[in-house]
Amino acid sequence: MPETCKKYFIKTFGCQMNIADSNRFARILDELGFTRSDSPSESDLVVVNTCVVRAKAEDKAISYIGEIERIRKSGSKVSVILAGCLVPLVNENEIKRRFPVILFSINPENVDTFRDLVLEHCKPVPDCEKISDDVIQKDSGKSSFHAFVNIMRGCEQHCTYCIVPKARGNNASRKYEDIRDEIKWRIDNGAKAITLLGQSILDYGKDWQDKKPISSIKGDDLFRDLLDRISIEFPDIWIKFLTSHSKDLLFETIDLIASRDNISKFIHLPIQSGDDGILKKMNRGHNRDDYFKLVEYINNKIPDVRLSSDIIVGFPGENLDAFEQSLDLLRRVRFFKVFTFLYSTRPSTAAARMKDDLPIEEKRARLNRLIDLQNLITLERHKELVGEKLIIMVEGPALKSEEMLMGRSLSEDIVIFNSVDFVSTGDFVRVKIIEERQRTLIGEFVDRA
Numbered sequence: 049m050p051e052t053c054k055k056y057f058i059k060t061f062g063c064q065m066n067i068a069d070s071n072r073f074a075r076i077l078d079e080l081g082f083t084r085s086d087s088p089s090e091s092d093l094v095v096v097n098t099c100v101v102r103a104k105a106e107d108k109a110i111s112y113i114g115e116i117e118r119i120r121k122s123g124s125k126v127s128v129i130l131a132g133c134l135v136p137l138v139n140e141n142e143i144k145r146r147f148p149v150i151l152f153s154i155n156p157e158n159v160d161t162f163r164d165l166v167l168e169h170c171k172p173v174p175d176c177e178k179i180s181d182d183v184i185q186k187d188s189g190k191s192s193f194h195a196f197v198n199i200m201r202g203c204e205q206h207c208t209y210c211i212v213p214k215a216r217g218n219n220a221s222r223k224y225e226d227i228r229d230e231i232k233w234r235i236d237n238g239a240k241a242i243t244l245l246g247q248s249i250l251d252y253g254k255d256w257q258d259k260k261p262i263s264s265i266k267g268d269d270l271f272r273d274l275l276d277r278i279s280i281e282f283p284d285i286w287i288k289f290l291t292s293h294s295k296d297l298l299f300e301t302i303d304l305i306a307s308r309d310n311i312s313k314f315i316h317l318p319i320q321s322g323d324d325g326i327l328k329k330m331n332r333g334h335n336r337d338d339y340f341k342l343v344e345y346i347n348n349k350i351p352d353v354r355l356s357s358d359i360i361v362g363f364p365g366e367n368l369d370a371f372e373q374s375l376d377l378l379r380r381v382r383f384f385k386v387f388t389f390l391y392s393t394r395p396s397t398a399a400a401r402m403k404d405d406l407p408i409e410e411k412r413a414r415l416n417r418l419i420d421l422q423n424l425i426t427l428e429r430h431k432e433l434v435g436e437k438l439i440i441m442v443e444g445p446a447l448k449s450e451e452m453l454m455g456r457s458l459s460e461d462i463v464i465f466n467s468v469d470f471v472s473t474g475d476f477v478r479v480k481i482i483e484e485r486q487r488t489l490i491g492e493f494v495d496r497a
């Protein structure tokens with residue numbers, strides 16, 4: 049490695065979209081001759097990939113940049129590249145004035161320009177001219193066995209609480225050929241599972257369709273077509289996808305998922321609230337009955353489905369009755385997993401203009417009730433799997449015990465099982481589930497799958 053190479057560190061906040069972007073940044077920096085470091089204090093360059101979806105995530109990112117600023121003041125030459133959803137929401141000059149450690153920022157809509165910006169700001173970087181554009185178009189994954197592939201950027205749904213459309217911009221779908229080529233490249237580099245990513249993935253391709261607002265076009269025809277083609281073209285690869293807007297998931301797509309062995313039966317279907325009045329105020333475009341009908345169809349077609357959801361507690365106007373409707377929805381649907389959030393006002397959203405007068409203590413108490421209920425349901429759902437044999441892909445040693453391995457099924461069941469000498473990361477194995485836990489399942493190795 050030439051002496052002039054610099055060290056970099058990437059800190060990622062937020063969702064899989066950000067993880068996919070960070071992987072891409074890492075790939076580009078590797079190719080440009082930078083070397084990865086284990087900590088910001090040993091680095092010349094720190095990419096901070098921010099999330100603003102909730103106030104807490106934004107605060108964490110800002111305070112992290114503050115930490116790097118302190119490292120710089122203590123004599124280090126470290127610089128920050130500011131990336132992610134915070135970028136379009138702040139004035140670049142102002143944030144640089146507040147944190148002089150920031151070298152430049154990159155808008156999530158423009159990640160394709162990352163290489164050029166690095167070259168512009170971090171010259172001289174050795175050997176960079178050797179890198180072809182073709183190579184750097186690809187992301188590198190955290191685990192080469194499981195890769196994230198963005199199929200689109202942006203969101204045009206405009207849920208009233210959400211800042212993502214402002215941060216990520218309008219939809220921009222990638223062409224089928226580009227997606228297919230990237231998947232091929234990932235497979236050639238070891239991937240055995242691919243997660244297709246989009247903020248509102250069922251809107252894939254709607255930006256090519258007509259001039260109507262995307263949120264008014266119901267359905268997911270082009271996404272279904274893409275899923276169909278990819279699952280046929282790569283029959284031995286596990287195909288997963290995130291995230292589906294409940295109002296757009298078509299019965300025909302559920303039929304497709306049911307009919308293909310290599311498409312994940314994990315369906316993340318955010319509902320956000322169980323109350324019709326709140327759903328309307330959130331501009332979700334459907335009511336709870338629509339959701340129940342969809343869930344009923346899914347359960348009939350895919351009996352081994354793993355449904356998960358997101359719920360926001362304490363949205364403006366959520367009274368006790370409305371909150372009870374969310375609890376009722378959890379009891380009726382019996383999700384495997386629910387991601388719960390306390391409502392926090394995001395600036396410039398439509399909900400920011402709504403009166404948010406529920407005391408924080410009450411919001412927290414409701415959140416705890418919701419979590420307690422879902423924990424019971426998750427445990428029950430996990431208990432139903434005891435005795436079943438699942439195929440999982442091994443991801444590595446279990447966090448809490450070196451003697452155990454951890455793996456994940458096509459449908460996102462996380463299984464901890466006894467370590468076996470001849471099994472290594474990336475292998476597919478069959479395990480028998482012997483015990484349920486809150487977050488994981490405990491299994492026993494059966495054989496290679």
Ligand code: SF4
Nearest residue numbers: 203205206207210212
């Ligand atoms: S679908 Fe709604 S919640 Fe999801 S990113 Fe788009 S606006 Fe935000």
